């Protein structure tokens with residue numbers, strides 16, 4: 040690690056949460072591997088140090104922390120509005136103090152778009168700030184054009200469950216025709232303060248030195264092209280930011296799992312027969328909904344590997360077709376040849392990992408960007424099917440719906456599922472093209488690196 044005063048030194052700060060830390064760390068790994076002399080200081084709140092510290096990190100990435108300024112019950116997702124407020128108001132001061140102490144001189148800060156205060160810190164300390172949006176560019180564009188929704192009478196909307204939700208919006212630049220029900224925040228009333236924070240941060244991000252997206256050319260070109268005509272700073276799409284270099288370069292290491300049981304089980308299953316089920320890293324559904332999923336999966340007769348986190352022990356009982364675990368190495372599970380489908384909450388990282396692995400998705404979005412991501416998966420890319428909530432019972436997907444749709448989705452002889460698998464393979468190829476040497480994401484990453492180096496001189 041080069042810690043001399045001449046080293047190019049990037050400070051990366053993700054928003055607290057795996058869905059934000061993972062893509063930021065993966066971006067850093069990609070940058071770190073492009074030049075050994077680059078030094079990256081990766082900053083998290085203290086409680087995340089253990090989680091990151093246990094994963095292999097290149098020598099030119101060092102970890103630093105700021106105190107736990109966000110109450111841990113907020114980090115676990117109990118109060119999302121409170122979490123958002125804490126992220127926007129409590130991290131700035133300790134981050135600035137840390138930055139003032141860091142050696143060598145900082146060349147550039149890469150901050151999660153949510154952390155808009157990093158721009159103020161950068162200005163005060165005269166350090167350039169790049170903004171990383173670790174979600175879909177489509178979500179960015181919809182949020183960026185929020186005023187259009189208001190002026191068209193599409194915010195706020197009281198009830199999206201009936202015909203109103205089916206109404207189509209065709210005026211958001213770069214976004215193909217989209218149902219009102221697929222726009223995550225048009226019915227947001229309770230969360231208006233949090234929404235205001237997020238929209239404010241998105242708007243401020245255009246004052247950064249550059250904007251990075253964890254998507255890739257070939258899947259969201261229209262959005263990125265249209266944003267480029269409006270936003271005057273460089274926009275780089277560098278996704279999917281997954282540690283594909285680690286997967287490719289270290290096959291032996293990849294086999295060293297701390298808990299290989301579920302891999303043993305996967306190894307013993309027929310090709311493409313297993314449905315992988317996960318609703319992300321921190322959100323949960325109600326007990327009755329968990330029971331509907333458990334019963335639906337059992338009744339489908341399909342093999343499954345289910346990450347049920349806190350509920351894993353309770354659900355393990357009585358399951359003969361599947362395995363329920365509290366956590367898994369998701370990317371490697373998705374890349375396992377026995378896995379043929381992913382029942383997902385459509386978090387952006389899960390979505391990109393599934394696309395990378397060439398696995399079709401069964402969508403079960405819970406909130407926010409996941410709702411729009413589900414639309415991209417099903418309507419735009421055609422690599423997935425929706426699980427439908429029962430009309431009038433918001434957020435409940437019934438066991439019969441789960442059983443029938445899972446069966447259809449995982450049918451190895453079905454035309455519909457066959458077409459989904461074909462499309463997923465096609466998307467995987469587009470993704471591989473983007474990340475290989477000379478591909479769009481790789482080229483964008485190099486251009487961003489050059490920008491940092493030039494700014495350092």
Ligand code: UDX
Pocket residue numbers: 056057058059061173174317318319320321322346365366367368369370385386387388389390392406407408409
């Ligand atoms: C959050 C938001 O909820 C999501 O909407 C947004 O797009 C990103 O930030 P999260 O809900 O955790 O993320 O979902 P996701 O984006 O899918 O990220 C989860 C990460 O945890 C993925 O990288 C996934 O590989 C990892 N994971 C999850 C595991 O490694 N193992 C698991 O068992 C479950």
